Amino acid sequence: MNDLRYALRILLKSPGFSFIAIATLALGIGLNTSIFSLINDLFLRDLPFKEPGxxxxxxxxxxxxxxxxxxxxxxxxxxxxxxxxxxxxxxxxxxxxxxxxxxxxxxxxxxxxxxxxxxxxxxxxxxxxxxxxxxxxxxxxxxxxxxxxxxxxxxxxxxxxxxxxxxxxxxxxxxxxxxxxxxxxxxxxxxxxxxxxxxxxxxxxxxxxxxxxxxxxxxxxxxxxxxxxxxxxxxxxxxxxxxxxxxxxxxxxxxxxxxxxxxxxGNLRPAFATLLAAVAFVLLIACSNVANLLLVRFSGRRREIALRMAIGASRSSVVRLFVFEGLLVSVFAGIAGAFLAWYIVPSVPKMAANFLPFDPETRVQLSFPVLGFAIVMSILTGVAMGIYPALQSAREDLIEGLKEGGRGTSSSAHQLRFRKILIGAQVALSVTLLAGAALLITSFVRLNRQNIGYHCENVWIGFVNLPQAQYPDLNTRQHFAQQTLVALRAVPGLESATISADIPLLAGAGGNALYARPDGEILPIDKRAAAASHD
Structure with missing residues (x-):
């Protein structure tokens, strides 16, 4: 408990570091929690059916x-x-x-x-x-x-x-x-x-x-x-x-x-798996950045660590101190990330509807499983960030640390070399993870933007179902179609208009199947009714 209080005091004494670390992690945790809330509602929460399996x-x-x-x-x-x-x-x-x-x-x-x-x-x-x-x-x-x-x-x-x-x-x-x-x-x-x-x-x-x-x-x-x-x-x-x-x-x-x-x-799983992988890359970038910040802090606290061990502190207590620091940062980031997710979640369905066959009015909210996911993610993130700096500190050479501390406040050549290596590693890892996230997001967008062979720019479509009571036969329906087409073509600013029995590639679009049977073989032919100039 004393180590936990000490870790908290250390973080409060470094508000700049604490703010940057918490904000960086909160972004990654918030994005992952938001996407998980949607996945939980779609795939994990029970469907409103009795024994749907x-x-x-x-x-x-x-x-x-x-x-x-x-x-x-x-x-x-x-x-x-x-x-x-x-x-x-x-x-x-x-x-x-x-x-x-x-x-x-x-x-x-x-x-x-x-x-x-x-x-x-x-x-x-x-x-x-x-x-x-x-x-x-x-x-x-x-x-x-x-x-x-x-x-x-x-x-x-x-x-x-x-x-x-x-x-x-x-x-x-x-x-x-x-x-x-x-x-x-x-x-x-x-x-x-x-x-x-x-x-x-x-x-x-x-x-x-x-x-x-x-x-x-x-x-x-x-x-x-x-x-x-x-x-x-x-x-x-x-x-x-x-x-x-x-x-x-x-x-x-x-x-x-x-x-x-x-x-x-089933048809939504690949897209959301891709999106979840992309935001997971964002969290990995955040973790790597904060872990490197903790390593830099460790390099500046070598004398403190050496003094602790010189007066009898065990290596396990030093490891525990760094792990607690990482956990505190991640817990605070988890709280901030949950608030960020609470703000983002209502907008997720609207954003998802731009790329997926998804209802933009779907109600998604932070539930207990989602909050549990955020808590577990925060703890795992804290352990992942704190464990490497903690192990590095435990392997610190006691005599070398005390000597380095006696050289004053100026950084030693060893510290400068160590920090340069950290900066290079951080940049390389961030670029790699960003490239991975960019590729995944690009794949996600392309899932619903395949070339369908039509020019869709400035094309608007609509669908009308004619009531059987008012339009009981083919003649009344044809008359409606003709009147509608004349009215549409008279609309100012409308370059052209047409009517057809269905919309190309629209799921569930209808049509009539004609079957010719030469020599007893079934040769299906799909027929679609369309007005002139449909092309």
Whole structure:
């Protein structure tokens, strides 16, 4: 305890050194804590699903088209639902965009049309109200909304259950309030879900049942069933589907399964691993700089160390003194870094959204695990910084130290040579670490800035979902497209405008697949509708 108090007094007597060391480390610890808080919320904190490891997402793979992770068709979903024996529950979602009216200006919101058991399979319980009932799946106009929708659009009305909202011109009764779900699972701005999962605007039921994929299918594994066992059960289901529906478009497709945690965070892991490595390099730079500062202080305290050992101090007590100094610096830096992280953390999602498919409105906060991470990082940093100067001091030659101290205040040739070596080592190490951090940050930025083959400068895109009630057939939809195109091209300052059925490379973009069968061979051709001058 005496050594700790003495180390504190030494630091207080050197405010310049203490400030520089603490500020340098606080920057590194604060940045690492901020990134870890986001990683904790995304990857480590439990998802808002019951036993998410038992929930799997099923994908269709069209090997003949070399396309992976496609949506599932309605006939395949129904066949698997009725034939499988590996899931406690099997459900589907038709990702959908609705036009909301009656709550201010008309606005387009996202969500989906789901089977009645969808949220039961996910293990999501409503915070208010109830889930959908089986008898509501095909005919009832009911809806479930998120807490964000409830608070933002309905003012947190306590009597929201039973109220009506108008979606695509049709009144829907709100039966439940859902917790806010992960952005990487539900997509941007997902706020409302209804039943009637087999409704596709402008597409007949007969056409929909030909085998085109549009459903996101999930299943909850039975207790004791592993993912490997579930994968092994897929080929028999695929064969039975192929035998029953040989003429379906997707008859030759094969299935893959992913657990929900991997599916929710899998596409974000490489980018955040790169970013975490980059800020770790920043912390290493800070540690090396402060460790070198401690070594310089050690070279100026050689006489003090020699006197301590001359009057009976053990080498272990000298080591302990330097370690305590490093720990005190790192603890104070950890406190300052936590405050810095508390200030930075709310801005991290907004910055991450510039490079990743990430919701800028994601709420990230400093939690106890994150603060624990900061504390552990501070302690490890202190030990790492203090151990080398401490060992150097323990090996100090007693007679040489006393002689050097008697030469007055001027630095000896040995001290000057030692400090020059330290400066050179510090510069070399800092340049190396900075180069590594720069390469990692460059890699992080390039992850989402690949050349996609399009000129994207000054190009704006938008998406409009036409309500089935107002635009029931092809003629009404074409008329809307023509009017919209004329209006857009008349906007001052707009050089050109066009309309298409989808946006290139946009995840989940739709289209129609045409299948020609010369000589019995399936040759898939993707068709996209576009206005003239689309290029």
């Amino acid at each position: 038992r929930v799997v997402h099923m994908y269709s793979n069209a090997k003949e088209r070399k396309l992976l992770e496609l949506a599932i068709s309605a006939p395949r979903f129904q066949h698997y639902r009725d034939s499988q024996a590996i899931f406690d529950g099997f459900a589907a979602e038709n990702v959908f965009a609705f036009t909301l009216t009656g709550l201010g200006d008309p606005v387009q919101i996202f969500g989906g049309r789901v089977t009645a058991n969808y949220f039961d399979v996910l293990g999501v319980r409503p915070v208010r109200g109830r889930s959908f009932l089986p008898e509501e799946e095909e005919s009832a106009d009911v809806a479930m909304v998120t807490e964000n929708f409830w608070q933002k659009r309905m003012g947190g009305d306590a009597s929201v259950i039973g109220r009506s909202i108008t979606l695509d011109g049709v009144p829907h009764t709100i039966v439940g309030i859902l917790p806010n779900l992960p952005f990487s699972w539900v997509g941007p701005s997902a706020e409302v879900w209804t039943t009637k999962p087999y409704v596709l605007p402008g597409i007949s039921y007969e056409r929909m049942m030909r085998g085109s994929g549009f459903l996101r299918v999930v299943g909850r594994l039975k207790p004791g069933m592993t993912l490997e066992q579930a994968k092994a059960a897929m080929p028999p289901l695929e064969q039975s589907y192929r035998a029953r529906y040989p003429d379906k478009i997707d008859s030759s497709s094969v299935m893959t399964l992913k657990t929900l945690p991997d599916d929710v965070t």
